[in-house]
Amino acid sequence: MSSSFGDRVKISIFGQSHSEAIGVVIDGLPVGEEIDLEAAQRFLDRRAPGKNAYSTPRKEGDQVRVVSGLFDSKTCGAPICAMIENTNTRSKDYAQLKDMPRPGHADFTAEIKYHGFQDYRGGGHFSGRLTAPLCFAGAVCLQILERRGISIGAHILSIHEQKDKSFDAVYITKEELAEVVSKEFPTIEDGAGEEMKAIIQKAREEGDSVGGVIECVAIGLPVGIGEPMFDGLESKLSSIVFAIPAVKGIEFGEGFGVATLFGSQNNDLFYIEETGKIKTKTNHHGGSLGGISSGMPLVIRTAFKPTPSISKNQATVSLEKGKNTTLSVTGRHDPCIVPRAVPCVEAAMAIALLDLYELFQ
Ligand SMILES: Cc1cc2nc3c(=O)[nH]c(=O)nc-3n(C[C@H](O)[C@H](O)[C@H](O)COP(=O)(O)O)c2cc1C
Numbered sequence: 247m248s249s250s251f252g253d254r255v256k257i258s259i260f261g262q263s264h265s266e267a268i269g270v271v272i273d274g275l276p277v278g279e280e281i282d283l284e285a286a287q288r289f290l291d292r293r294a295p296g297k298n299a300y301s302t303p304r305k306e307g308d309q310v311r312v313v314s315g316l317f318d319s320k321t322c323g324a325p326i327c328a329m330i331e332n333t334n335t336r337s338k339d340y341a342q343l344k345d346m347p348r349p350g351h352a353d354f355t356a357e358i359k360y361h362g363f364q365d366y367r368g369g370g371h372f373s374g375r376l377t378a379p380l381c382f383a384g385a386v387c388l389q390i391l392e393r394r395g396i397s398i399g400a401h402i403l404s405i406h407e408q409k410d411k412s413f414d415a416v417y418i419t420k421e422e423l424a425e426v427v428s429k430e431f432p433t434i435e436d437g438a439g440e441e442m443k444a445i446i447q448k449a450r451e452e453g454d455s456v457g458g459v460i461e462c463v464a465i466g467l468p469v470g471i472g473e474p475m476f477d478g479l480e481s482k483l484s485s486i487v488f489a490i491p492a493v494k495g496i497e498f499g500e501g502f503g504v505a506t507l508f509g510s511q512n513n514d515l516f517y518i519e520e521t522g523k524i525k526t527k528t529n530h531h532g533g534s535l536g537g538i539s540s541g542m543p544l545v546i547r548t549a550f551k552p553t554p555s556i557s558k559n560q561a562t563v564s565l566e567k568g569k570n571t572t573l574s575v576t577g578r579h580d581p582c583i584v585p586r587a588v589p590c591v592e593a594a595m596a597i598a599l600l601d602l603y604e605l606f607q
């Protein structure tokens with residue numbers, strides 16, 4: 247399996263949902279960078295399962311243990327290795343799923359690809375649980391980026407058909423980002439958040455699940471981050487964001503909306519600010535021109551599908567018997583992935599941006 251990302255700052259994620267531990271090795275970080283492990287832990291806590299009614303009931307402390315790579319709290323040139331124990335596994339929930347693949351999950355494709363040798367318990371290496379080490383790596387990268395004047399924050403833009411307000415793609419500030427990120431249910435408008443919680447609760451009661459969209463933004467980027475073709479901002483960010491399980495779409499700036507605009511509507515017009523800085527009046531391009539940062543806020547929207555494991559009866563097959571059958575998934579599942587995935591998208595963006603920033607240096 248290939249679970250590594252990055253050219254300068256490289257991460258490699260290991261473990262399975264029900265193995266002894268999961269973790270990440272981070273290589274190529276700039277040296278002498280102080281890493282506040284308590285702040286990193288707080289970042290991970292935003293994703294941790296088992297904390298509220300719209301999360302899986304599986305309770306994990308997600309305490310990170312850094313076993314190497316920091317000396318006197320600073321990056322020292324050696325790779326950081328961080329481990330997170332799996333403490334609350336219940337593998338019996340998965341006994342029948344080896345034979346009857348869940349519609350929408352990776353059971354079927356993993357079974358065929360790995361000839362039945364894959365660890366199917368808890369989704370194995372395909373589990374959303376693997377976003378815990380992704381968040382640790384992201385938290386480390388975020389701290390380094392903050393020191394270079396770059397801030398990242400995300401919010402829930404929609405759940406099912408309920409929408410929150412969008413970020414102001416031109417004038418979004420660091421303070422606004424910090425405020426939304428500090429919320430337990432991160433929406434800009436609290437009323438929209440309450441409606442979303444009710445939608446998730448209803449889906450859960452009906453044995454169903456819902457999806458949604460996360461909007462994430464980076465501000466303070468200098469002009470020039472991103473390499474040609476395959477290593478442009480869009481390419482790099484898409485590649486890491488699609489590593490988050492259940493992501494099915496990503497948009498930059500106006501995204502799919504550009505298809506219905508005229509050039510005169512979509513072009514972002516340049517002007518010179520009093521400071522002498524060149525900016526654009528609008529931000530349909532979402533901060534990326536030619537895959538290179540323009541200095542405007544970098545705006546992405548990520549679509550998450552509804553959680554595949556639901557208790558409604560659904561058609562599947564028995565692989566052993568070679569027969570059609572039906573399945574109602576039991577066990578502990580998120581009725582909606584989106585609320586816990588907010589820091590995952592921030593983390594993915596931070597890792598990709600630090601990797602590209604180090605090339606830009
Ligand atoms: C934070 C997080 C939590 C998730 N929780 C669940 C879950 O409880 N049950 C489930 O079936 N899928 C869950 N998923 C999604 C599956 O892991 C994912 O759909 C599956 O691995 C198949 O991958 P794909 O959807 O990207 O194709 C979660 C994903 C994330 C990011």
Ligand SMILES: C=C(O[C@@H]1CC(C(=O)O)=C[C@@H](OP(=O)(O)O)[C@H]1O)C(=O)O
Nearest residue numbers: 295302304368369373374375577578579
């Ligand atoms: C444990 C986490 O989420 C898990 C993600 C997940 C999946 O299929 O992705 C399925 C469930 O696993 P289990 O059946 O072992 O409880 C979730 O609880 C986590 O995010 O830390």
